Amino acid sequence: MSPVRVLLADDEHLIRGALAALLALEDDLLVVAEAASGPEALAMARAHRPDVAVLDLQMPGADGVSVATSLRAELPGCRTMIVTSHGRPGHLKRALAAGVRAFAPKTVSAQRLAELIRTVHAGGRYVDPELAADAISAGDSPLTAREAEVLELAADGAPIAEIAERASLSQGTVRNYLSSAATKLGAENRHTAVRLARERGWV
């Protein structure tokens, strides 16, 4: 049986190289390409047509989820999986929506990762139980479209006036959305609201 062709995408050279070396020890796995950024991962995938793409969530250029989305459209035969250091509930949700087959933290062992690659290649799915629990308990975003939009604009600490201008809204309206968003998230002010929304992956 021919080996599983794997694409490895991670911006940390140290990890990528080490991982490639470890996976090379597995007879049934073959790392055919490596990439250090989102766009590069796409280009490599087009060129080498891997069976499974292992993507880091945070990469320069484009994050793992958007790469997965593009791959799904261009190479339907290529399964994708995400490996990340900071797993947030919202990311998991977005990833699954993008057709990602597995989602695991970087705290898993290489042995386990190899198993996951095989599982995914065979058509199976996997999500880290702890992350899954977080995602379920976090639930869906309670924020309305405008609330999320305004919260996003408030993310870098900009004053209300600037947010209002960029959103073409009255300052009072902006305050209201931020206030209701903060209430829904259980925050005392918009800044902690931003932080909480970030943690849950809702922005």
Place this chain on the structure above:
Amino acid sequence: MSPVRVLLADDEHLIRGALAALLALEDDLLVVAEAASGPEALAMARAHRPDVAVLDLQMPGADGVSVATSLRAELPGCRTMIVTSHGRPGHLKRALAAGVRAFAPKTVSAQRLAELIRTVHAGGRYVDPELAADAISAGDSPLTAREAEVLELAADGAPIAEIAERASLSQGTVRNYLSSAATKLGAENRHTAVRLARERGWV
């Protein structure tokens, strides 16, 4: 010549294991211990007395710099080096002050890391050129002791009243420190000030 005894500390199992495997390929390096947290790293170092400790900057329990500080006191013969994914100028400065011999991002190759371990063991030093440039251009923190302290308490978006209580200060005083800190950092409000200070590693 006997091999260099190395301690590896990183909370991401995937990376730590892969790294250990790669370093094992080098004849003159021997990984004698691994740790997934700050306290564990200390315990392992006490038990195995490595020549060089390779520490991740962000670990549960205690970060790489504080581990390095403790190691310097307990095991003067053990050289320390830091490897990190997010290198901020202030961290580099703190690390050097703690007696760390090398500071590199995780984007270096394993080959390069092996060289660094040898360099450090031989008594040499190394800091990533790009990080060094950032640190120099960022300069020293312009914040006074109280300003930094108050800014830290404001980090999670707590209201002034809470900060004042936790710092045993008047609310007006707290406002003043935050205001002057924001001015020094070129921020419009305390929240962006916190963000900027974080980016520069000053909190």
Place this chain on the structure above:
DNA sequence: CTGCTGCCCTGACAAATGTCATGGTCGGCG
């Protein structure tokens, strides 16, 4: 159609925050 619910939007008011002028303390220096 009518009433209801949910979302979007606004302005007025109250509370939190940022700015300013001021004073106290400490250490260095002529």
Place this chain on the structure above:
DNA sequence: CGCCGACCATGACATTTGTCAGGGCAGCAG
């Protein structure tokens, strides 16, 4: 000593922000 500059600390005042009550507009059930 007397002066100066840097840091710490405070309260009064103006600005910004959060809260509230309410109006307009869709979609939908009865």
